[in-house]
Amino acid sequence: MPGLSMGCVGRSLAMGTLDDFQQQWMVLLDRVDDCTSEKALEDQVLLPLLELLGYKSQDLVQQAPFGKRRVDFLVKVQKTAPYCHYLIIEAKAPSKSIAHTSWQLRYYLRDSGTVLGLLTNGHHFKLFYNDGEAIHALWTFSRDQLYKDYRLLGSLLWRRNCDRVMDVFWNSHRQVHRRLVKAIAQLSDEPDVLHLLSAGQPLSQLPKLPTDPPQKSMIITVFNNKGGVGKTTLTINLAAALSHLGKRVLLIDIDAQANLTTGLGIDPLEDVEKLGRQDITHLLTDPRVTVESVTLQKRWGDVVLDIIPSHIRLSHMENQLVQLIDGDRILEKKLRNHGYDFVLIDPPPSFGKVNKISLMASAGVLVPTQLSPYPIRALEYVLTQVEEVDQFRETPLPIVGIAVSMYDRSSRTFNRTMVEELHDRLNRIPGGDQVSMFSEESWVPRLNVISKSQDNGCPLFALDYMDKLNSSDRTSVENAVASFESLAQELLQKVGISATS
Template sequence: MAHGASMIVDSGSTLQDIFKAIASDSSESYVEQKVVVPLLHTLGYDSDDWRTQVVILKSKLDFLVGKSDSALVAPPYLIIEVKAPYKKIAHSVWQLNNYMRRTGAVLGLLTNGYDFRILYNCDGKITDVVEYSQATLIAKYQLFYKILSKKTYLHFTSTLYKNQQQIRTRFFDLISKAVEQEGMSGLSNQGKVSFAQVQPIRGENTLVTNTQEEHKSMIITVFNNKGGVGKTTTTINLAAALNKLGKRVLLIDIDAQANLTMGLGIDPLEDVEQQGKKDICHLLTEPRTKLEDTVIKKHWGDVQLDVIPSHIRLSHLEISLIQTVDSDRLLAKKLRSNNYDFVFIDPPPSFSKVNGISLMASSAILIPTQLSSYPVRALEYVIAQVGKVQDYKEENLPILGIAVSMYDQKSAKVNASMVKKIFSILESSGVGDKIELFPEHTWIPRLNIVSSCPDKGYPINQAEFDDKVTHQEKEYAQKAVESYTQLAKHLVKKITKGDL
């Protein structure tokens, strides 16, 4: 069966015919036969170029594309996981991630016939490349073809002969540039390509280009004086999402309860005190203790978060800190010239001395809230407190926005009422046009898996690697991961645009 450039020319009508074949109540197997198989043919593959229902441990992978070559240590080029049209593919990303790591596949395609997400695997680090709807896929098919086609696959494998070690990093750079520039002309001209630092891509646009403003550290206090609104959980998982997007992140636990510290698997007694390490107490009370002296590096696969841990004795330092000259600027001075893209400070849910220290050190505030009466009511006091601190700061202290956590999608009437109340409070506080309620796609759902991950000492995006987490829980975890990723992207976009 002959395919190639001529197939691209008439791709619009071909794809429309393919997509007409399915409906929202179609089965998964129907999507495989009526969408995926014809789509593979448009990409230039013949039926002997792929295998179906490939057993990976106890599960079956729907499609494995690309033949193995005994003369080359080559992984599968493309694997495809198919879901029924009524299912959201975002909730099954963890499953495709697992298949890609198990097989070593270079590219993965996850689809339900309506949405198509491409993922890339570099040494076990799975990165989203782009996601298309049917309409967008038709409009951007040429790029889709150039990334996934048999022609590109053959070129990729032939290049592996020449440079087995370097090709993956270089190839991903070419894909990244293709999504930005709507073309991959550099693919056959690799010797002339200047390979930049690899950055993840999300959606149809690149995340953010590397600008001077982006690399200036953004120090954010995540603050709400009402406890139980998911403040620490939001801090941990937002930081992990930003790190997955290529950002260097430092977390500072300035709460004597040390919930953030323990939520990242650090025991203040066993892992810090008994090991002779320094914590936030040393940083605030010892002039010669530097920021880097207190940092603990935590790794989970391809995620790294730097943490300054807290300790219960911080609660006994309140009077000492009040009596210390210029104590409000202690942390601010030590955070100057740090090497992080983001620094998140997690203070206690109160108006104490350490809260003042946190706010004075910050370049912005993020307010997490739950859509219920008491947390929403607390917004008024948070805004007022930030206003008081602003009077003592030389730099502006903007509130980045209000992030919703523990979102119950079933309580539509209550949610609408609380949103209305939030806007009313913002208006009455005189900041209605200055503080944003973050959009609904960034709201974090109320899920048991989200609240249980801190007890296990890892961010939610690591739940997919936990063998004790059930299949259903991993789907729920992926739902939360998508929301945190959207929150991270929204935050980066807001900061990069200077929309403060």
């Protein structure tokens, strides 16, 4: 290895200081600028970094066979559990983005049982953790951040700490995951993560992290009077993205078409009616029925969603709902003390009784739209209806934001024209100048694979769904998932809810 030999690295770590380690670490990271290929990054940066961290040749397998593919680096440590490996590294050329390429690494981690995964192009790094049930994105950081926060990666990946980390991880997957995520969120103030992973200490004796303040919660109706704008698809995958971030999410399908219900793999006839379960119609019409009694739960890895399903019978209940005493507030009353971080309500693309019930129960409205003439014209009607409901509420009903779905990235000139038209229309509506769009990073692309996921009864975040796709479709899904993750992060910022659980 040019510049650094395994022997001199070992002596340096044994005799030197952490400052010596950091200096060598920085020298290796600086080599990224000279790498023009994935192979160069592996040979000139990643392999020397692993050796700097204390790994020997017998610990490392390069281009390890994995089905029909090969893993760039597989780190096998002798003392770790025989049924799993410690670390997989997937490298990309420095010229390639890693923003939407994590699927392959997630696949390797899940099927091999490996604990940690690192995805990098040398400029950016993503660290993943496999808790045995789901793959969690622990930390995303740049090379500049890694100069400063080298202790985190060094502590977790240093050869002599592997067994200590593994012992704690396998002692209690779930507890350690929650504790570890919180610790990583505080790394700017923590000099070293190892004090949270002390060898031999039971979890009950690990240092206590500060208690989180009580979290806010938010009930949001996702509403547009114009159909075909991807409203239900956006609702499902936004909920999945929020769950992926550790939020507890309840979805309420209040549309008689039950598209959200079926899009999450629940058949209103087979899974609800024939099994004697209750649905949204019972919740709205029977004072004795509670949210808990009608809620079903679905899980895909680390994404867990609670759902109140709908049924076609809801289409025949308009008169019954109209006759209810204080019927507009029935859902609002049922959702008091609900215990979720987010409740997302999916009403029909019209304005009837159930839409008013949804809006009366909500603390905000998210408006999905396409960048095309008819959906943009419909925004005026949406804002008018929200303003009308607002007159009957004790508290204002704000528009949380306008989210773009079914976005055609190839029509940039047309899209700019439509954005200008959207802002022009908003400025003509009283209060419209206070309504903002979510950023372009959150705009959901128009992709066939998105609708296919609903046909399979799952959100895009489900790895089992990804298994069925070819590599081109997987890349498309990664792009869409990144959009939904951006939308979720921006929503958290807009409503003032912390991104960490």
